[in-house]
Amino acid sequence: MLFDFDEKFAKDIFSDEYYENIKEKHSKIREKPYFPMMKDQQNTVRIMYQFIKNGILNPDERSYLSNIISNEIHIPTYKKIHSYQQYDKNEYDRLLEEFLEEFHELNVQDDYELIKMCDIYLMLARLNISPFNEEPISTLKKNIKRYFKKRLFNQEKDIEDYADKIFLNEHSHSLMYIERGSESFKEILLFFSKEKNHFIKINVENYVKYKIKKEKALELLGMIKYNNYNYLTENPFLNKIDPSYFLEILNDLIGYSRDMAFSTLNHRFKQSQNTSNPLHPEKEWFEQLHQKLIELINHKHTHPLHRETLKRDALTLYDRIKTT
Numbered sequence: 001m002l003f004d005f006d007e008k009f010a011k012d013i014f015s016d017e018y019y020e021n022i023k024e025k026h027s028k029i030r031e032k033p034y035f036p037m038m039k040d041q042q043n044t045v046r047i048m049y050q051f052i053k054n055g056i057l058n059p060d061e062r063s064y065l066s067n068i069i070s071n072e073i074h075i076p077t078y079k080k081i082h083s084y085q086q087y088d089k090n091e092y093d094r095l096l097e098e099f100l101e102e103f104h105e106l107n108v109q110d111d112y113e114l115i116k117m118c119d120i121y122l123m124l125a126r127l128n129i130s131p132f133n134e135e136p137i138s139t140l141k142k143n144i145k146r147y148f149k150k151r152l153f154n155q156e157k158d159i160e161d162y163a164d165k166i167f168l169n170e171h172s173h174s175l176m177y178i179e180r181g182s183e184s185f186k187e188i189l190l191f192f193s194k195e196k197n198h199f200i201k202i203n204v205e206n207y208v209k210y211k212i213k214k215e216k217a218l219e220l221l222g223m224i225k226y227n228n229y230n231y232l233t234e235n236p237f238l239n240k241i242d243p244s245y246f247l248e249i250l251n252d253l254i255g256y257s258r259d260m261a262f263s264t265l266n267h268r269f270k271q272s273q274n275t276s277n278p279l280h281p282e283k284e285w286f287e288q289l290h291q292k293l294i295e296l297i298n299h300k301h302t303h304p305l306h307r308e309t310l311k312r313d314a315l316t317l318y319d320r321i322k323t324t
Contacts, residue, residue: 239285262316
């Protein structure tokens with residue numbers, strides 16, 4: 001179903017909720033680098049099954065199989081490094097040259113692939129294989145900087161999707177790193193983390209502007225809820241939003257959703273009070289937001305019932321309230 005997603009068919013037979021769920025999963029799978037290969041494999045199995053069953057192939061099926069068989073699937077060289085038993089010395093030397101070229105050209109799919117290539121690079125340096133043993137740390141740091149310099153942020157793709165893809169904690173993918181226990185690898189991971197944080201810090205302001213422009217500013221609350229997004233919780237961005245406008249969109253929330261929104265903001269507010277916290281630049285913004293709430297509470301045209309809701313919001317947000 002995920003690989004053969006047919007929108008019309010799915011919409012006719014599934015509930016709206018299930019349809020939207022499967023559609024979202026399918027769109028994410030289509031973005032994966034392995035999707036074209038998996039699709040080819042699935043189609044090949046289907047055609048071969050029909051061939052065994054019926055004993056014939058139509059011209060389109062013959063052409064499809066011919067193309068599949070004749071096309072060599074590209075495997076990144078860093079994945080071939082450990083298959084040394086398959087190559088003689090000349091072939092292996094050529095493979096290392098290809099790996100070096102791919103690495104310097106930054107032919108990588110994502111963060112993890114870059115870190116994995118750094119891992120292989122450090123292994124080759126440890127084995128004293130030239131030229132990988134010539135200042136490997138400075139070379140890797142230089143390429144990591146280039147990686148983020150080349151990376152373009154697409155406003156259509158939520159930055160939290162990228163920020164949440166963190167391969168740097170001690171548990172994630174730990175078994176897949178050869179040099180994971182070495183000081184050199186730890187240094188590279190730390191450097192990568194700092195560069196990534198800097199990259200997101202630069203782009204998050206544009207992202208906030210984009211959400212406001214698309215009238216989706218409330219979605220920004222999801223970026224700070226429960227500290228899900230490690231990099232985003234270290235970057236101030238609420239202070240890029242006009243407090244009056246933000247209060248307007250919060251006013252559209254009711255009941256539990258409203259309480260949760262202000263509770264989430266309260267957690268962020270407490271962090272902003274600490275001068276050593278990265279979110280300290282938001283402190284003044286929270287004070288302005290609280291003041292706007294007080295003004296609404298004290299406004300003579302505010303309905304008594306609405307005033308009670310606003311008082312609760314102000315208390316939840318700031319833990320205290322001053323009204324006159």
